[in-house]
Amino acid sequence: MIYGATGYTGKLTARVAAQKGLKPILAGRNASKVQAIAEPLGLEWAAISLDRPNALDKALEKVDAVLHIAGPFSATSKPMLDACIRTKTHYLDITGEIDVFEACAARDDEARKAGIMVLPGVGFDVVPSDCLAAHMKRRLPEAERLEMGIAGMGNMSHGTGKTMVESISTGTRVRRGEKIVALGKTPRRTMDYGKGESNSIAVGWGDVSTAYHSTGIPDITIYFEASKDMERMASLGPAARWVMGTGPVQRFLKKQIERMPEGPTDEQRAASFTTLVGEATDSAGNVVRSRLETPEGYTLTAETGLEIAQRAAAGNVKIGFQTPSNAYGADLITEFDGVRREDLNA
Template sequence: MTGRFMIYGATGYTGKLVARSAKAQGLNPLLAGRNEARLKSIAAQHGFEYQAISLDDREALDAGLAQVDTVLHIAGPFSKTSKPMVDACIRTGTHYLDITGEIDVFEACAARSAEAEKAGVMLMPGVGFDVVPSDCLAAHMKARMPDARELVLGISGLGQMSHGTAKTGVESIGKGTRVRREGRIVSARKTPMREIDFGKGLKSAIAIGWGDVSTAWHSTKIPDITVYFESNPQFEQMAKMGALTRWFLSLGFMQRALKKRIEQQPEGPTDAERAQGYSVLYGEATGPNGEVVRSLLRTPEGYTLTAMTGLEIVRRVLAGEAKPGFQTPSLVFGPDFITEFEGCARQDLNS
């Protein structure tokens, strides 16, 4: 046991925020990523050690991970970066944490649960805003309605996205809107829409293929799961896309063009925007006879919360609270874990 952890992807928007938060908390991570010049600059700001490591360099990656007990993997899109890091963590006996919201990444990690357990390694993707608050809320709804057949999660208050988050959204265009039905992940023929009261009256909401379509099932085994975002013009445009448009936008040259456009946008919200922002999550569980329970959860702004929850989970893993195999935040730390963070408050609307 080294008592240390690695932040891999420390040069992106979220990586820099997490590194800054780690310094403020008196933590001493090893910073890593591909770009040595950027790493050197960030490490110098905080007095951290750093190593430039490519995920393609198996020997260097294994050597880097051998110096730590866990890695907080922040370099997306995780559809490209998760597998080589998980491979290396299983080889080296290093616990794996990431901040993905990608359904396929969660499912790929879940499929390797037995392999990870044999290696004594915990795989916990989604330790940030994706999916700590929504996963804990899902587990809370299951506790309120143990025989629930349907789970609805709603998310309101998402602000400006980082480049990595926006690129992940671009990659998912061709997959349509994914939901879980009868325990299976499927693409909805028509994007579900409904109204949700996030605490200030009914608002239009549109279903999105969010990570909880995967993780909430692993946490609760509720067979039907749909995740909604409060509607905005961008989401409405996505919902109205036909299959042909989605196919065209998923082609390689269009994906590259869309991602290039993202690179020209601001890197992410400013500190002032993060300080003023917040999110509200809605949970709704329906039982076999149609009975319904509802709850709300208010959290700080998403990137702020990601730094808070990601680093707290690192602390707990380093303290010995890891459970080998694939895990979700609520399975290891319980549904009330999210309520331990400043600025988080949960309210049951009916009981």
């Protein structure tokens, strides 16, 4: 099942699934919207609300795995995961939210008792970066610090934009000494994404959670290639962040996002790519660096999400809470077209 099929990423994933000859059940809250997407693709559909657990359970009992795409996951992950545990259905989502990853990790025992895999982050968040993190750990097994940078993010969907708005008030979250902490001052550095050194700004990305669960590296910082908007956001003080996190301001910002284009066009996606850089350091000062190039983020999300969903539905799973690399290895990302990984030093 693909739940959340009426949003930008859900519609794209449904379309790609049909092109591949797959037959997922498309689901969402709004019957007319789900029907309008499913019927032209020749796919079965269902209208289900997450706040109706009996109906949700009945629908999940028909499937082996759910690919949950309906964000923001801060609101939608728990009721869907609750239902998956009740019905013994493998849970997958495309979140990039630190708190959602940590909440899923905290339910490892429940997932194991139910005999299911709980694998959040099966899209661009966080398959490529998680696999890169695991690759860095493989290259430097005693690594104590991991820094990763991401460039080429491009246009955001409404769901991604709203998720980023929700994170404004938290400060820049990193991992230090195995703990997730919020820094008062946003770290900055330069990274080489393939065209020389580029200014980069730390962000509270999902890998602050998942890279630790995949590698055990105690200090983790994630960076984005700097833009003017990011520079402005990083310069906000604590008071401004607090104001930006209040209900009225959050509602206003989310309404502005709704007025933006739903997401990149097919042409924009085809013309774009992303670059990720990993740098791991051990206590002796040894450093390894690697770079990963992938297709545009939403394009990759549809591919990785569907591939992992197929594996889960076929029973190719590891029970309990998992990350992409823990479930399928550091080289999972290299199995997809348009992906190239390069080690930058020996």
